[in-house]
Amino acid sequence: MTCLARVLAFLLALAGPAAAGTVAAGDHDAFWLWAGVRPQPALARAERVYLLQGEVTGRAARYEARRPAVPRVAGVEVWMVVRTETLAWTPEVYAAVLRALSDWRAAGNRVAGLQIDFDARTRGLAGYAGFLRDLRTRLPEETRLGVTGLLDWSANADPAGLDALSGAVDEAVLQIYQGQHVIPGYAAYLRRLGRLRVPFRIGLLQDGEWTPPPGLTAEPMFRGYVVFLRNPVGDR
Amino acid sequence: MRRHLLTLLVTATILVPVGPARASGDSCEPGWSLDFAAKPGCANIPVLVPGNDTRANLLLLLADRHGAPAPTGPVPRPTLDWPEFRDLFDGKPDAEAPADYASGEGSRCLSNEGGEQAFAAAVNSAEGLGETERRSLVEARAGLRPSCAEATSQAPSEGGAPSVASPQGQAFAAYLRAAKAFYAGRFEEAAAGFADLASNRDPWLSETSTYMVARTALNRMQVGAYDEYGTFKGAAAVDPGRAREAAAGIDGYLDQYPGGRYAASARGLLRRVEWLSGRVEGLTARYAALMAEPPGQRGMTDGALADEFDNKAFPTLTPVQTRDPVVLAVLDLMALRKPSPGETQPPRPDLAAQREAFAAQPDLYGYLEAAFAFYGDNDPRAVIRAIPDDTRRRGGDHLWFSRQFLRGLALEAVGDRNARGFWKELVPAAARPLDRATAELALATNAGNGGAVDELFAGGSPLANPAIRAMLLLHAAGPDLLRARATDGTASPRERQVALYTLLRKELSHGLYADFLSDLPRAPVDAPTDGPVEVDPLGEGVVPLGLFARGKTTGEIGCPTLPDTVASLARDAGDARGRLCLAEWMRLNELDPNRSLARPAKGTLGGGPSGFRERALARSDLYAAVIADRSAPAEARAYALYRAVKCYEPSGYNVCGPKDAPKAERARWYDALKREFPGSRWARGLRYWW
Numbered sequence: 058m059t060c061l062a063r064v065l066a067f068l069l070a071l072a073g074p075a076a077a078g079t080v081a082a083g084d085h086d087a088f089w090l091w092a093g094v095r096p097q098p099a100l101a102r103a104e105r106v107y108l109l110q111g112e113v114t115g116r117a118a119r120y121e122a123r124r125p126a127v128p129r130v131a132g133v134e135v136w137m138v139v140r141t142e143t144l145a146w147t148p149e150v151y152a153a154v155l156r157a158l159s160d161w162r163a164a165g166n167r168v169a170g171l172q173i174d175f176d177a178r179t180r181g182l183a184g185y186a187g188f189l190r191d192l193r194t195r196l197p198e199e200t201r202l203g204v205t206g207l208l209d210w211s212a213n214a215d216p217a218g219l220d221a222l223s224g225a226v227d228e229a230v231l232q233i234y235q236g237q238h239v240i241p242g243y244a245a246y247l248r249r250l251g252r253l254r255v256p257f258r259i260g261l262l263q264d265g266e267w268t269p270p271p272g273l274t275a276e277p278m279f280r281g282y283v284v285f286l287r288n289p290v291g292d293r
Numbered sequence: 294m295r296r297h298l299l300t301l302l303v304t305a306t307i308l309v310p311v312g313p314a315r316a317s318g319d320s321c322e323p324g325w326s327l328d329f330a331a332k333p334g335c336a337n338i339p340v341l342v343p344g345n346d347t348r349a350n351l352l353l354l355l356a357d358r359h360g361a362p363a364p365t366g367p368v369p370r371p372t373l374d375w376p377e378f379r380d381l382f383d384g385k386p387d388a389e390a391p392a393d394y395a396s397g398e399g400s401r402c403l404s405n406e407g408g409e410q411a412f413a414a415a416v417n418s419a420e421g422l423g424e425t426e427r428r429s430l431v432e433a434r435a436g437l438r439p440s441c442a443e444a445t446s447q448a449p450s451e452g453g454a455p456s457v458a459s460p461q462g463q464a465f466a467a468y469l470r471a472a473k474a475f476y477a478g479r480f481e482e483a484a485a486g487f488a489d490l491a492s493n494r495d496p497w498l499s500e501t502s503t504y505m506v507a508r509t510a511l512n513r514m515q516v517g518a519y520d521e522y523g524t525f526k527g528a529a530a531v532d533p534g535r536a537r538e539a540a541a542g543i544d545g546y547l548d549q550y551p552g553g554r555y556a557a558s559a560r561g562l563l564r565r566v567e568w569l570s571g572r573v574e575g576l577t578a579r580y581a582a583l584m585a586e587p588p589g590q591r592g593m594t595d596g597a598l599a600d601e602f603d604n605k606a607f608p609t610l611t612p613v614q615t616r617d618p619v620v621l622a623v624l625d626l627m628a629l630r631k632p633s634p635g636e637t638q639p640p641r642p643d644l645a646a647q648r649e650a651f652a653a654q655p656d657l658y659g660y661l662e663a664a665f666a667f668y669g670d671n672d673p674r675a676v677i678r679a680i681p682d683d684t685r686r687r688g689g690d691h692l693w694f695s696r697q698f699l700r701g702l703a704l705e706a707v708g709d710r711n712a713r714g715f716w717k718e719l720v721p722a723a724a725r726p727l728d729r730a731t732a733e734l735a736l737a738t739n740a741g742n743g744g745a746v747d748e749l750f751a752g753g754s755p756l757a758n759p760a761i762r763a764m765l766l767l768h769a770a771g772p773d774l775l776r777a778r779a780t781d782g783t784a785s786p787r788e789r790q791v792a793l794y795t796l797l798r799k800e801l802s803h804g805l806y807a808d809f810l811s812d813l814p815r816a817p818v819d820a821p822t823d824g825p826v827e828v829d830p831l832g833e834g835v836v837p838l839g840l841f842a843r844g845k846t847t848g849e850i851g852c853p854t855l856p857d858t859v860a861s862l863a864r865d866a867g868d869a870r871g872r873l874c875l876a877e878w879m880r881l882n883e884l885d886p887n888r889s890l891a892r893p894a895k896g897t898l899g900g901g902p903s904g905f906r907e908r909a910l911a912r913s914d915l916y917a918a919v920i921a922d923r924s925a926p927a928e929a930r931a932y933a934l935y936r937a938v939k940c941y942e943p944s945g946y947n948v949c950g951p952k953d954a955p956k957a958e959r960a961r962w963y964d965a966l967k968r969e970f971p972g973s974r975w976a977r978g979l980r981y982w983w
Contacts, residue, residue, distance in 0.1 A: 124522075125525045126515070
């Protein structure tokens with residue numbers, strides 16, 4: 058287990074009931090739509106959507122498309138999400154990602170950027186920053202670069218790694234959940250967000266718990282929320 | 294697939310049978326358990342078990358079917374996640390592999406880049422073309438930069454039309470017009486154009502046009518099949534007439550050109566037609582046909598086939614929809630999974646009704662019968678009767694290994710005293726590296742958890758996997774074994790370091806201060822002080838053995854070196870300052886034995902009895918001892934109270950030990966510090982408790 062997974066595992070083990078609000082999709086305007094999650098009415102009010110396009114799996118870095126067709130989302134800021142298990146991308150992976158970006162644009166989408174979803178495991182942040190800096194040079198100029206991150210980054214990561222990351226990306230969406238569980242004690246992590254020098258959003262889980270910690274909205278780098286949509290309970 | 298959160302959320306979606314999409318933020322690593330009855334986490338073993346990823350079971354059966362060479366790559370540990378497992382069997386992915394028409398987004402531009410080169414080659418070798426015509430055609434093709442995702446047809450752009458005069462030149466020009474219409478989404482125009490060229494005398498032109506007629510039909514069939522997010526709306530959104538037309542076109546191409554240059558791609562397109570039409574049986578039959586071919590012939594590795602099959606056909610497949618023994622076996626094993634809490638057991642497949650399908654593979658059928666008895670009926674004795682000991686065989690396939698492994702599990706389940714002996718025989722019989730590591734895991738779990746860890750490290754022991762050995766040293770070994778490993782010149786340097794590091798840390802946390810002082814000189818004087826303080830059994834990194842003699846100790850109360858502190862504890866284990874300084878060393882070097890050091894779960898490797906009898910003392914225990922010691926100096930008690938409270942900052946969870954004190958007790962510490970030592974810097978420096 059990684060250090061991070063251990064921390065999360067023990068936090069989960071201790072999860073006590075917490076008085077908290079529940080995340081209602083209707084209260085938000087930015088969403089992740091993962092593969093296999095059916096579009097919901099809340100999307101009609103979306104200002105921005107993060108759509109999973111593909112995954113890069115294994116050490117051999119295979120690109121696997123997860124969205125069966127090119128989206129055509131009118132009027133909404135679209136982020137293309139690529140989940141990756143490795144930073145050793147092959148030329149074929151870069152080509153597939155860049156082709157998808159250009160296809161999405163050609164289809165009339167307002168593509169704001171590319172979001173990389175990588176489990177950086179706190180310790181690997183420095184190598185991650187290098188990967189992102191290089192990736193950025195390959196992207197078309199108008200394409201922003203974003204990352205997902207676990208809240209632990211702001212709590213334990215070494216400052217040099219976080220600084221390197223700040224220079225490499227335009228935004229980070231920090232998740233307060235691991236799998237389908239909200240990370241207990243997230244409030245304590247959030248208190249340390251002052252260390253982040255990159256614009257960030259908080260990723261929430263639809264129907265998960267959320268109580269904003271005091272002072273969050275006053276954080277200069279805080280930009281809002283992104284809600285991870287889930288299929289209705291009866292379907293799970 | 295069937296792994297995780299999102300998978301769970303997703304499996305039930307009928308609309309889009311997607312692949313193993315893990316949730317953003319999910320992470321898991323293969324563990325050390327031999328319990329492969331439950332829903333898979335992310336661990337796979339080279340044994341046909343219910344808890345493997347369905348793709349892993351499929352891969353094992355395909356490897357047996359082709360007599361594939363054993364994977365030879367290095368095996369970091371006995372259990373692998375799916376991508377690791379797949380890559381081990383497949384080797385590096387083939388850069389020349391055809392584009393993934395069936396599982397990709399189905400963009401009609403997938404073929405554009407390669408198409409440009411192929412067109413140039415065809416034009417340059419075609420008969421009946423002049424030089425100028427060739428150049429003009431190649432230039433015109435290069436100018437065809439399709440924006441493949443445009444929703445609607447553009448007005449035909451006549452700019453860049455090649456200048457051609459000869460009949461063949463005009464034919465190639467007509468091909469380009471049809472291609473342009475295709476890429477622009479004007480499918481009727483494209484279909485008519487390609488159809489006109491399907492019997493042209495140029496072999497490239499006729500074959501490619503025949504193929505493109507079919508691809509055009511497939512693309513026409515997909516119009517309106519996806520919503521604005523690119524999500525497939527379902528088979529109901531597909532016109533059956535168009536689907537038939539597309540399938541007929543592709544079949545027509547394959548009949549005419551069975552080994553043609555687009556044959557692999559055409560078969561992928563056929564699978565896409567079946568998938569879009571929601572015809573799971575037809576789709577499964579096509580996959581079954583592919584599974585029967587060796588990877589080289591089908592142009593697709595077993596791993597890629599397993600991924601695609603699992604993604605496209607498997608999610609809604611039931612046993613009555615196929616007669617393929619391999620597919621049935623994968624389905625049957627999945628049905629044996631122990632449900633998660635709150636879930637109901639899926640209906641058990643009627644194995645007897647499948648017997649005929651296994652006529653050519655009676656051993657596989659017999660294995661499934663045994664697996665049903667073991668996992669379904671909890672009848673390990675039936676397994677022992679049905680599967681004899683066959684560990685003397687050499688060169689057995691994965692089914693042989695699965696049978697023997699299941700016998701071993703059954704011996705364990707009935708508490709057979711020969712189970713350990715059986716594993717000892719199976720280890721040398723398992724020639725493939727991953728099989729061997731898995732057999733070693735079974736042996737190590739049996740002996741290590743059965744209080745016989747010492748014999749696993751004795752001379753002649755078959756236990757070789759470094760990660761398994763490290764797990765046992767970290768969690769099961771007692772002081773004598775650790776000391777022996779630390780000083781054994783035949784052990785690897787890393788194993789010696791792991792053993793000594795574990796020995797010294799546990800001597801400290803178990804109060805064996807004199808032993809610590811006598812063992813400490815075994816660490817090199819220049820041993821490193823940086824490096825992960827929790828030893829990663831899979832790692833090869835530095836073991837920070839220098840922390841003991843040269844770690845940080847000054848801290849807030851000016852402690853001496855750790856050896857000096859331990860020397861005073863060796864004289865008087867109740868010495869308050871000694872206790873606090875030991876705690877300071879733990880705190881400053883981030884060595885808190887918190888929950889991350891929890892013993893592995895019972896039944897998993899290392900989860901048996903530990904060679905150290907008493908519970909380890911954590912930092913919070915040291916503070917509690919000083920707080921309880923009324924004879925301790927005031928300064929020491931004040932600092933112990935201060936530190937005990939700070940253990941809970943800021944999260945309210947104890948970071949200094951495995952258990953949380955009740956809130957009332959934490960409040961008492963805070964009050965005692967403020968009341969009894971109001972003038973101390975520790976009382977003045979603390980304004981909250983958590």
